[in-house]
Amino acid sequence: MQSRPRIPEATVARLAVYLRVLSSLADGGRGTVSSGELASAAGVNPAGLRKDLSHLGPCGTRGVGYEVATLRDRIAGVLGMETAHACVLVGLGNLGSALAGYGGFGSRGFEFVGLFDASPARVGQEVGGRVVRPMEELDEVVTATRATIGVIATPAEVAQRVCDRLTSAGVRSILNFAPVALTAPAGVDVRQVDLSVELQVLAFLDKQRGPAATVLTPAGGMA
Amino acid sequence: MQSRPRIPEATVARLAVYLRVLSSLADGGRGTVSSGELASAAGVNPAGLRKDLSHLGPCGTRGVGYEVATLRDRIAGVLGMETAHACVLVGLGNLGSALAGYGGFGSRGFEFVGLFDASPARVGQEVGGRVVRPMEELDEVVTATRATIGVIATPAEVAQRVCDRLTSAGVRSILNFAPVALTAPAGVDVRQVDLSVELQVLAFLDKQRGPAATVLTPAGGMA
DNA sequence: AACCGCTTGTGAACGCAGGAACAAAGTCGC
DNA sequence: GCGACTTTGTTCCTGCGTTCACAAGCGGTT
Numbered sequence: 001m002q003s004r005p006r007i008p009e010a011t012v013a014r015l016a017v018y019l020r021v022l023s024s025l026a027d028g029g030r031g032t033v034s035s036g037e038l039a040s041a042a043g044v045n046p047a048g049l050r051k052d053l054s055h056l057g058p059c060g061t062r063g064v065g066y067e068v069a070t071l072r073d074r075i076a077g078v079l080g081m082e083t084a085h086a087c088v089l090v091g092l093g094n095l096g097s098a099l100a101g102y103g104g105f106g107s108r109g110f111e112f113v114g115l116f117d118a119s120p121a122r123v124g125q126e127v128g129g130r131v132v133r134p135m136e137e138l139d140e141v142v143t144a145t146r147a148t149i150g151v152i153a154t155p156a157e158v159a160q161r162v163c164d165r166l167t168s169a170g171v172r173s174i175l176n177f178a179p180v181a182l183t184a185p186a187g188v189d190v191r192q193v194d195l196s197v198e199l200q201v202l203a204f205l206d207k208q209r210g211p212a213a214t215v216l217t218p219a220g221g222m223a
Numbered sequence: 224m225q226s227r228p229r230i231p232e233a234t235v236a237r238l239a240v241y242l243r244v245l246s247s248l249a250d251g252g253r254g255t256v257s258s259g260e261l262a263s264a265a266g267v268n269p270a271g272l273r274k275d276l277s278h279l280g281p282c283g284t285r286g287v288g289y290e291v292a293t294l295r296d297r298i299a300g301v302l303g304m305e306t307a308h309a310c311v312l313v314g315l316g317n318l319g320s321a322l323a324g325y326g327g328f329g330s331r332g333f334e335f336v337g338l339f340d341a342s343p344a345r346v347g348q349e350v351g352g353r354v355v356r357p358m359e360e361l362d363e364v365v366t367a368t369r370a371t372i373g374v375i376a377t378p379a380e381v382a383q384r385v386c387d388r389l390t391s392a393g394v395r396s397i398l399n400f401a402p403v404a405l406t407a408p409a410g411v412d413v414r415q416v417d418l419s420v421e422l423q424v425l426a427f428l429d430k431q432r433g434p435a436a437t438v439l440t441p442a443g444g445m446a
Numbered sequence: 447a448a449c450c451g452c453t454t455g456t457g458a459a460c461g462c463a464g465g466a467a468c469a470a471a472g473t474c475g476c
Numbered sequence: 477g478c479g480a481c482t483t484t485g486t487t488c489c490t491g492c493g494t495t496c497a498c499a500a501g502c503g504g505t506t
Contacts, residue, residue: 007427007431009424009428012423012424012427012428013420013423013424016417016419016420016423016424017404017417017420019423020402020419041404042404043404043405043406043415078427079423079426079427079430080426080427080429080430081423081426085422085426085429087422093321094320094321094324094325095321095325097317097321098316098317098318098320098321099418101317102317102318102418104402104418104419105418105419105422108419108422108423109426110419110422110426148429149422149425149426149429172429172432173425173426173428173429174425175421175422175425179243179327181240181264181265181266182266183266187432189425189428189429189432191421191424191425192266193416193418193421194239194240195322195325195327195328195416196239196243196327196328196331196333197236197239197240198398198414198416199308199310199328199331199333199372199398200235200236200239200242200302200304200331201232201235201236201239201414202372202396202397202398202412202414203302203303203304203308203332203333203372203396204230204235204301204302204303205232205235205396205412206303206308206371206372206395206396206412207302207303208230209395209410209412
């Protein structure tokens with residue numbers, strides 16, 4: 001078996017990107033794609049794409065390419081997208097509200113089955129078609145809905161406490177937007193998304209590339 | 224010279240995390256920290272932290288640790304945080320509005336000097352203390368403010384066009400939240416943040432770890 | 447003044463990801 | 477039916493990131 005041993009995490013992340021491109025192509029009525037075209041649309045190297053796809057067994061036809069619909073379904077299966085994933089979201093400030101209303105989740109099989117906030121002012125409000133609940137109901141909802149994914153969009157100060165409550169309620173995967181490193185028990189996966197870190201990396205690269213950024217186009221011959 | 228040759232991108236990302244922890248420690252009145260404690264707070268390996276710090280020259284005292292304030296300032300200098308960075312944000316839907324109102328940027332030297340949206344309904348509205356402008360003014364604002372960073376929070380369909388406009392206006396670093404791979408001219412750095420990809424990686428890890436996730440709590444002690 | 451413990455900084459080995467080149471295989475044209 | 481072209485799948489190799497382990501240096505103590 002080639003598909004079970006282990007798929008590198010970097011490959012999994014790219015598979016999600018390929019899946020999006022393939023879905024788009026399938027909606028456009030496209031029948032087959034070559035690795036070159038698919039790689040171009042995904043922004044990766046063609047050889048790397050083929051290597052990624054090789055992790056899930058041969059799924060292309062030599063001399064022709066990949067069947068769009070078949071490959072899409074195959075990747076979807078590997079990523080576990082055939083079954084919907086129940087998620088709970090904690091913290092409905094600006095970012096949390098944006099996440100609750102983001103359409104990109106629902107269309108990919110992720111459904112927010114519970115929105116929670118500690119602030120009484122937010123509890124009861126409707127965000128993204130769902131009512132915000134108080135933190136007291138978190139454990140109950142997680143247990144009842146079998147939610148396996150928790151999203152933390154709270155201030156940094158309370159993120160660890162929220163993480164503890166989520167894990168003790170049975171959540172096994174956490175996506176954390178709060179700017180703190182979370183400690184979770186073994187068996188729980190935590191992924192960190194830090195927006196300001198991304199900006200700081202950009203600022204560093206900009207500083208390193210050219211200190212004379214403002215003088216970059218002295219005699220601009222730009223069209 | 225040790226600081227100029229090159230600092231790995233992964234290290235830069237972690238430096239930003241260290242910086243946050245150090246700022247927090249400094250606010251708490253802490254004088255010195257050991258690599259072990261700092262690594263623990265940042266969620267990384269102590270040896271890796273020391274190696275990261277070694278890229279900016281010796282900055283600790285053996286037998287004692289690192290001087291919090293000194294190290295903080297040093298990292299801030301390397302990351303280019305002594306000077307404020309002007310950013311423009313395009314797309315003020317749910318996510319864009321959240322970004323505009325996110326306090327984590329301003330406190331780290333990133334200022335949104337322009338918010339832009341193509342929708343007339345959003346133009347003129349105030350988000351995060353700033354007025355949303357029409358796309359026509361993008362080039363003018365970028366030129367006038369010398370903005371070097373552009374943030375794209377638009378739908379995927381128009382992201383590439385927005386990217387083209389930003390780069391032609393002089394933006395050299397782009398943070399893209401739209402789920403598409405952007406093509407930018409050489410010399411322009413593009414960083415991709417894809418929220419649904421993060422969720423899909425979590426879902427995959429969850430599926431791989433334990434297929435019996437729903438049967439994990441056979442005798443549920445529901446509250 | 448010398449010793450001891452603690453912590454940094456560095457050197458080396460391991461593992462992994464990325465890229466390029468090559469062989470296998472299937473299809474289209476003749 | 478046969479040959480050539482196209483494209484996949486694989487293999488090798490190079491480079492990077494990460495980790496472990498050790499030597500060097502500083503403070504506190506006796």
